[in-house]
Amino acid sequence: MPFKTDKRMRLTVSLTMISVILGLMLSMQYKNMRVTADAQAKLPQTDPKAQYTAEQLDRIKDENKGLEEDIEKLNKQLHGLEKQAGDVDKNLAPEIRDDLTKYKIMAGLLAVKGPGITFTVDDNKKDIPADKDVLLYITHDSDLRMIVNELLIAGAEAVSINGQRITTTTGIVCIGTMVKVNNQRITTPFVFNAIGDPKNMINALETRGGVIEVLTRPENGRYLTITPPKQSPSITIPGYAGDFNGLKK
Amino acid sequence: METKHKVSLFMVSLLLGSMLTVQFSTVHRPRTDTNVVDNVQLNAELATEKDRQKFYYSEINRLEDQVKSYENKQGNRDELVKAMADDLDKVKTLAGVKPVKGNGIVITIEDSFDAIAAGGDPSKAASLDYYLYQLINYLNGNEAQAVAVDNHRIVSLSSIRMISQNNLQVNAVMIDPKSITIKAVGNIEQMKIGMNLFPQFFREMGKDFKITDVTNGNLTIPAYDTPVEFKYAQPEGDNKL
Numbered sequence: 001m002p003f004k005t006d007k008r009m010r011l012t013v014s015l016t017m018i019s020v021i022l023g024l025m026l027s028m029q030y031k032n033m034r035v036t037a038d039a040q041a042k043l044p045q046t047d048p049k050a051q052y053t054a055e056q057l058d059r060i061k062d063e064n065k066g067l068e069e070d071i072e073k074l075n076k077q078l079h080g081l082e083k084q085a086g087d088v089d090k091n092l093a094p095e096i097r098d099d100l101t102k103y104k105i106m107a108g109l110l111a112v113k114g115p116g117i118t119f120t121v122d123d124n125k126k127d128i129p130a131d132k133d134v135l136l137y138i139t140h141d142s143d144l145r146m147i148v149n150e151l152l153i154a155g156a157e158a159v160s161i162n163g164q165r166i167t168t169t170t171g172i173v174c175i176g177t178m179v180k181v182n183n184q185r186i187t188t189p190f191v192f193n194a195i196g197d198p199k200n201m202i203n204a205l206e207t208r209g210g211v212i213e214v215l216t217r218p219e220n221g222r223y224l225t226i227t228p229p230k231q232s233p234s235i236t237i238p239g240y241a242g243d244f245n246g247l248k249k
Numbered sequence: 250m251e252t253k254h255k256v257s258l259f260m261v262s263l264l265l266g267s268m269l270t271v272q273f274s275t276v277h278r279p280r281t282d283t284n285v286v287d288n289v290q291l292n293a294e295l296a297t298e299k300d301r302q303k304f305y306y307s308e309i310n311r312l313e314d315q316v317k318s319y320e321n322k323q324g325n326r327d328e329l330v331k332a333m334a335d336d337l338d339k340v341k342t343l344a345g346v347k348p349v350k351g352n353g354i355v356i357t358i359e360d361s362f363d364a365i366a367a368g369g370d371p372s373k374a375a376s377l378d379y380y381l382y383q384l385i386n387y388l389n390g391n392e393a394q395a396v397a398v399d400n401h402r403i404v405s406l407s408s409i410r411m412i413s414q415n416n417l418q419v420n421a422v423m424i425d426p427k428s429i430t431i432k433a434v435g436n437i438e439q440m441k442i443g444m445n446l447f448p449q450f451f452r453e454m455g456k457d458f459k460i461t462d463v464t465n466g467n468l469t470i471p472a473y474d475t476p477v478e479f480k481y482a483q484p485e486g487d488n489k490l
Binding site: 011015019022026047049050053054056057060061063064067068070071074075076077078079080081082083084085093096097099100101102103104105106107108109110111112113114115116141142145146149152153156157158166167168169170171172173176178180183185195196197236237241242243244245246247248 | 254258261265268269287288290291292294295297298299301302304305306308309312313315316319320323329330333334336337339340341342343344345346349379382383386387388389390391392393394395403404405406407408409410435436443477478479480481482483484485486487
């Protein structure tokens with residue numbers, strides 16, 4: 001019996017020790033994590049410099065949006081004058097007028113209207129399982145470019161993403177977590193507008209093994225959300241106001 | 250040790266173990282905080298927007314002058330034709346239907362024994378089209394002003410498509426996938442930064458990737474030469490093209 005008590009004592013002591021150590025470790029661990037998490041959460045609000053820059057950036061972006069509208073209006077006015085010139089003077093070489101219109105559409109300078117489709121591409125907003133790569137759930141520049149390529153193969157005549165017209169020199173690139181189209185930042189959800197034969201474009205996107213399957217099916221390893229393309233008799237796509245990477249001086 | 254003790258010890262360990270696991274998995278989840286702002290990034294964006302604004306102001310002046318000159322010339326046929334022809338010339342350059350000449354880079358992507366010997370797998374070239382249009386995308390995203398793939402000019406309507414292993418099409422015209430030459434006029438340094446990741450992608454397909462600078466101003470990007478016709482898109486406000 002005394003032998004047994006001794007054994008029980010030893011067991012109790014060691015168990016207590018283990019519990020104490022583990023308890024300490026746990027609380028330290030928890031505190032440590034809380035501190036780092038708090039520090040991370042506080043960082044953005046406590047940098048007044050960044051906040052100032054952000055405000056400036058918002059203001060200049062608003063101004064630029066207004067200027068883009070002015071440029072679009074002037075381009076329309078110019079197009080109207082060119083047409084008028086052709087209508088008034090029948091001897092005025094009509095091919096100049098028609099070529100001007102055609103190549104302005106092709107370059108992306110003029111806002112255009114016509115039948116087409118619209119759809120939205122978005123990141124997967126559901127909780128991402130811990131064993132899966134986050135990158136498979138978010139939209140990449142390459143995904144957007146892939147969709148544009150498919151639309152053009154299907155005969156799209158004009159394409160825009162969040163109002164950014166695809167032009168001769170358009171790049172769709174990620175810089176960090178930002179997606180930039182025509183060097184302008186765009187954010188999710190990505191709204192595609194495309195003018196062209198709606199049936200052709202929808203078939204190309206929705207075909208078996210097509211771009212929607214590739215980007216949204218778990219068996220293909222991707223989990224994006226893409227709304228079914230909707231046909232519309234009249235889609236409007238804005239013109240591009242920028243400098244074509246410096247080609248337009 | 251008694252079985253009772255063993256069991257209780259086991260239970261305690263189990264409980265602590267699961268507590269630890271829960272603790273770690275909840276706290277260690279990656280933070281999806283999109284509000285983290287970086288002042289360096291903001292400043293870069295601000296500089297871009299300021300440059301853009303400068304360009305927009307000059308563009309508005311130019312367009313206003315053009316509108317005025319068109320209005321003044323409405324009665325004078327010869328002058329009006331000349332003004333429109335001048336404008337057409339500029340618009341053609343922007344559309345890509347006129348050649349562009351300047352400084353830039355030439356990229357060659359060729360099947361290579363060395364790249365295969367180093368572990369490149371030619372069967373991966375099934376996605377050659379994907380990497381080619383990403384490459385062009387990254388040239389354009391890095392200040393390229395004009396790009397051609399095997400002398401087929403890249404324009405707003407350009408697409409690239411691999412129909413079969415030996416049938417790679419640019420602008421719906423077949424090119425040889427074994428040896429591809431891409432020319433790009435634009436900001437040499439910036440375009441090369443944009444190409445950083447690409448040599449590796451092509452080496453993995455068993456292809457060699459080479460970039461040559463052209464700084465004598467003589468790199469010529471040919472014009473897009475397929476006839477263009479818009480059947481669906483028409484200028485907003487027009488009834489008929």
